[in-house]
Amino acid sequence: MATTGRVHDRAILDALEAIDPVLFEGSVWRIARAGRPPARGSAANGRWSPGGTVEVLYTSLERAGALAEIGYRLSLEPVWPSRIAHELHELSARAERALRFARVADLAPLGVDVARYASFDYGATQALAAAAHFLEFDGLIAPGARHESHNLVLFMDRDAARSLAVRASEPVDWSAWRSAAGR
Numbered sequence: 001m002a003t004t005g006r007v008h009d010r011a012i013l014d015a016l017e018a019i020d021p022v023l024f025e026g027s028v029w030r031i032a033r034a035g036r037p038p039a040r041g042s043a044a045n046g047r048w049s050p051g052g053t054v055e056v057l058y059t060s061l062e063r064a065g066a067l068a069e070i071g072y073r074l075s076l077e078p079v080w081p082s083r084i085a086h087e088l089h090e091l092s093a094r095a096e097r098a099l100r101f102a103r104v105a106d107l108a109p110l111g112v113d114v115a116r117y118a119s120f121d122y123g124a125t126q127a128l129a130a131a132a133h134f135l136e137f138d139g140l141i142a143p144g145a146r147h148e149s150h151n152l153v154l155f156m157d158r159d160a161a162r163s164l165a166v167r168a169s170e171p172v173d174w175s176a177w178r179s180a181a182g183r
Helices: 010-017 063-075 104-110 123-134 174-181
Strands: 022-033 056-060 086-100 139-143 150-155 165-171
Touching (some): 010 123, 022 063, 063 150
Parallel strands (some): 086 139
Antiparallel strands (some): 056 150
16 A cells, blocks of 8 residues: 555544445546647645645546636746746546545544635645555545535546546637636
8 A cells, every 4th residue: 555654533534435426438628738648647735635645637527617726826927927828638547546625524533624625725635645545545526615526536646547648638718718718
């Protein structure tokens, strides 16, 4: 079993072990900067990144979910970054042992403050992701914070990462997206 050097809360490990893993097989969407490989993960600090210790790939189960996640991040800049080009990629993915959380409320018993789920307070979700990785899940399916869709987050050191294949790619027109979204 791979370890991250992190000490896991035994109650969290027990709770996650009691959840049956699910099979995910289908399309997911991801936005990446133009020229960046769409199936390249990151160990950067994020909601479901285990504290920078494991490379993960964030994807959305819906096209609109991927756009909302990145669009939100870009909207935090003082001036919309108009010179950065992005591409929207549809990927085929397969995860045999995904941990699935159907609703944000399902995270509350695991220590997540659901009222702050959309904030940048990632401690509890990162601890869950680290424990899921420790228990050898391929990744997890969790509600998006910016859209009424779910995200598939894959641990890139698992077999699921090797199943990724690009189905289609297209440039993102952020001006059109902002106009349609009323931003």
